[in-house]
Amino acid sequence: RILAALNEAGVPVWLTTESTLGQSFSVVIPGVDEVRAKSSIAEALAPELALGDLRIEPVLSPVSLVTLVGEHMGAQPNVAGKFLNAIGAAGIAVRAVAQGASARSISCVVDADQTATAVRTVHGAFNLAHTQLSVLLVGKGVVGGSLLKQIERQNLTLGREHDVEVKLVGIASSKGALFDADGLPPPEAIAQLDKALTAGKAAKDAGSMLKKLSQLPNPVLVDCSAAAGMEKIYRKAFEHGINVVSANKQPLALPTAERAALLNEARKHFRAYHYETTVGAALPVIETLKNLVRTGDHVITIEGAFSGTLGFLCDRLVQGDALSAAVRQAKELGYTEPHPRDDLSGLDVARKAVILARELGLQVELGDVALEPFVPAEHLREDDPEKFLQSLARLDATVAARVAASKAHGKLPRYLARITPGAAGAKVTVGPVEVDAAHPAASLRGSEAFVAFHTERYREYPLVVRGAGAGGAVTAAGVLADILRLAQNIQGRR
Numbered sequence: 001r002i003l004a005a006l007n008e009a010g011v012p013v014w015l016t017t018e019s020t021l022g023q024s025f026s027v028v029i030p031g032v033d034e035v036r037a038k039s040s041i042a043e044a045l046a047p048e049l050a051l052g053d054l055r056i057e058p059v060l061s062p063v064s065l066v067t068l069v070g071e072h073m074g075a076q077p078n079v080a081g082k083f084l085n086a087i088g089a090a091g092i093a094v095r096a097v098a099q100g101a102s103a104r105s106i107s108c109v110v111d112a113d114q115t116a117t118a119v120r121t122v123h124g125a126f127n128l129a130h131t132q133l134s135v136l137l138v139g140k141g142v143v144g145g146s147l148l149k150q151i152e153r154q155n156l157t158l159g160r161e162h163d164v165e166v167k168l169v170g171i172a173s174s175k176g177a178l179f180d181a182d183g184l185p186p187p188e189a190i191a192q193l194d195k196a197l198t199a200g201k202a203a204k205d206a207g208s209m210l211k212k213l214s215q216l217p218n219p220v221l222v223d224c225s226a227a228a229g230m231e232k233i234y235r236k237a238f239e240h241g242i243n244v245v246s247a248n249k250q251p252l253a254l255p256t257a258e259r260a261a262l263l264n265e266a267r268k269h270f271r272a273y274h275y276e277t278t279v280g281a282a283l284p285v286i287e288t289l290k291n292l293v294r295t296g297d298h299v300i301t302i303e304g305a306f307s308g309t310l311g312f313l314c315d316r317l318v319q320g321d322a323l324s325a326a327v328r329q330a331k332e333l334g335y336t337e338p339h340p341r342d343d344l345s346g347l348d349v350a351r352k353a354v355i356l357a358r359e360l361g362l363q364v365e366l367g368d369v370a371l372e373p374f375v376p377a378e379h380l381r382e383d384d385p386e387k388f389l390q391s392l393a394r395l396d397a398t399v400a401a402r403v404a405a406s407k408a409h410g411k412l413p414r415y416l417a418r419i420t421p422g423a424a425g426a427k428v429t430v431g432p433v434e435v436d437a438a439h440p441a442a443s444l445r446g447s448e449a450f451v452a453f454h455t456e457r458y459r460e461y462p463l464v465v466r467g468a469g470a471g472g473a474v475t476a477a478g479v480l481a482d483i484l485r486l487a488q489n490i491q492g493r494r
Contacts, residue, residue, distance in 0.1 A: 280469055
């Protein structure tokens, strides 16, 4: 009766659905015909409406009908599941579904403003287009700049060999943001942002771009900054259906309750939060630890030189360089944080230790870490980076004498972190130590970092992860690897 009434009124019906329990019947019609359709249905169902047995409710307006068409769809397994999963994984709500009797098509209804995203997502899911990752980059420093170069260099290969396209659609700094849904050329993105900032045409910040980002295929917020407070933007990103890849340690070193709330927000919205590069740059430290825990191994102790920057300084001091010269060289090479004080304070290493301890399930706060800085705390009060570098010259003679004394006793200076779980609570220490030639840290060179996992399975010979632990190119490579993990996960759902 409903369809007959609409036909008589000249209202085209694009899709019909009925609930399995027969409690509702829905039709999708052109928005311009809404009033006429409601009137004709009301006339056809007047007796039932008068008794209150039925209600006519315009549910959504406007919407779009997205249809997948293909020959022999019914003979292929999981076509409908793949179709709907792809749309749902993009954060798009499916309002109604219908399968054609011929098994040549399946249709769903989505909100009209999600039409383009839905179409691109379905194209990607069925290999009708590259898997596109739409990236909004936060941070245009050493790591961010290196990441842009790597995206530009690798995109052709990724498209040809892996059917993946990493598309830069936005870039943001602490001063503002630039966004273009059609894409920004990675080599020119920083210059374009600076130009927009100078002209007063930049957006306020990355957070103001999230709504636009969420409407693009497979949106990813990439944080290559060291900024505080980014957890607020992460939460907004998750709410908008955006995945997050981060090299920023600060959100993971928040008080336990705040960190847990952030991770729960990602799970609540079925979004990914990858942060492998927060410990060990591109080294697979966090993933290795996760695999040990997942497979039931018991961790006895974790020990390591978590900072490639401080490892570089230790190596240069052993080679005879003055402290002030070694720190300046590390900064010029892009190994240090924007303010080298953040490295020499040991706080960066302490954050990494807390991140690893929490991956073990330990209840550890940043304030629980027994932290001794690389240099005495009274030398860490200068806020200006250049003045701070100059002030280190006052420590050159003292540090050189200490290193010489260590070498005379057959030992080498290193800066290590140690995490020891225990029934009475975890113990986490971070600070300078002297190691003998047999210690795994003794053979470290340059900016190498290492982590040794002493576990029940690796009791006699610890599992060691070792390699370059600092530098913009190395960290950026780890960030890009995390971005590509997202692409693999998306392709794995096909």
